[in-house]
Amino acid sequence: MLAGASSPVVNGAPGPVSVNGNGQRSGGQRSWVNLFRGGKVREDAGSLPFFVPAVVNGRRVAFCPPEELEEEKDKWDAALIGYVFGPRPLFTAMQRFVKEKSGHVGGGEVFGLESGIFVFDFQGSDLSRQILDEGPWTLGIRPLILRPWSPEISLTKKEESELPLWVRLYGLNLHYWGERSLGQIASVLGRPICVDRRTSQRERLSFARLCVSIKASDGLPTTILLTQLYGSLVEQSVHYDWTPPLCSVCKVFGHIDNACPVAAINNTEGSGESQPEAMQVEDGWK
Numbered sequence: 316m317l318a319g320a321s322s323p324v325v326n327g328a329p330g331p332v333s334v335n336g337n338g339q340r341s342g343g344q345r346s347w348v349n350l351f352r353g354g355k356v357r358e359d360a361g362s363l364p365f366f367v368p369a370v371v372n373g374r375r376v377a378f379c380p381p382e383e384l385e386e387e388k389d390k391w392d393a394a395l396i397g398y399v400f401g402p403r404p405l406f407t408a409m410q411r412f413v414k415e416k417s418g419h420v421g422g423g424e425v426f427g428l429e430s431g432i433f434v435f436d437f438q439g440s441d442l443s444r445q446i447l448d449e450g451p452w453t454l455g456i457r458p459l460i461l462r463p464w465s466p467e468i469s470l471t472k473k474e475e476s477e478l479p480l481w482v483r484l485y486g487l488n489l490h491y492w493g494e495r496s497l498g499q500i501a502s503v504l505g506r507p508i509c510v511d512r513r514t515s516q517r518e519r520l521s522f523a524r525l526c527v528s529i530k531a532s533d534g535l536p537t538t539i540l541l542t543q544l545y546g547s548l549v550e551q552s553v554h555y556d557w558t559p560p561l562c563s564v565c566k567v568f569g570h571i572d573n574a575c576p577v578a579a580i581n582n583t584e585g586s587g588e589s590q591p592e593a594m595q596v597e598d599g600w601k
């Protein structure tokens with residue numbers, strides 16, 4: 316009897332409901348077994364076939380048919396996977412991004428995953444490629460990492476070896492604001508991407524602001540050296556709009572040295588005794 320799908324058994328009874336050892340709801344008329352009989356919980360849910368599981372090395376294995384995986388894969392051909400480094404952004408910010416980028420071709424969809432990763436679906440358009448080509452993107456001061464979805468891509472991993480970061484050069488003297496000088500400065504830090512409008516227009520002279528794609532292995536220097544007009548060197552401070560957590564062991568952005576799982580394992584192996592506190596992995600984003 317599936318008419319009970321909208322009954323309090325499924326939706327939660329107003330009063331306390333207890334279930335005894337044989338699955339019978341005490342005081343109720345239906346059993347849990349009956350409720351789920353026929354493989355359906357709700358009338359609008361799809362049914363699921365049963366397969367006898369294969370066993371490999373003593374463990375049950377679900378053998379997902381390759382032809383179905385291929386078929387499902389094709390549905391996500393134009394999908395991008397993305398996330399914002401740092402605290403999870405509001406879903407509405409992501410919706411806004413999709414609307415801005417895809418409004419002219421009829422829009423796209425965005426889905427939020429538990430891990431903080433977003434799936435952007437731009438079906439039937441070349442928009443994904445175009446958005447990737449126009450990147451890297453930042454959302455506010457933090458990098459928005461986007462890449463094409465593929466079956467191999469992790470939907471949980473949030474570590475990067477290179478990130479686009481906005482950099483400020485406070486007190487940069489007036490003769491260094493030319494395009495080539497700023498390009499030289501950015502190149503010392505990483506791969507130059509762009510300057511902001513107020514820098515290119517020289518509208519705000521308190522700092523020049525550059526976006527640079529920086530490798531974690533290169534670190535985040537707080538000063539760099541510039542040549543002066545007649546050859547001597549001068550030190551220029553470098554300020555990052557947002558400093559991502561950086562691990563010098565793994566050479567990635569995403570966690571700090573103190574939260575490094577690799578370093579913790581190395582330490583444990585080195586000392587020959589377990590170090591439970593050191594093994595506690597924090598993701599560094601909180």
Ligand SMILES: [Zn+2]
Pocket residue numbers: 562563564565566570571572574575576577578
């Ligand atoms: Zn690490």
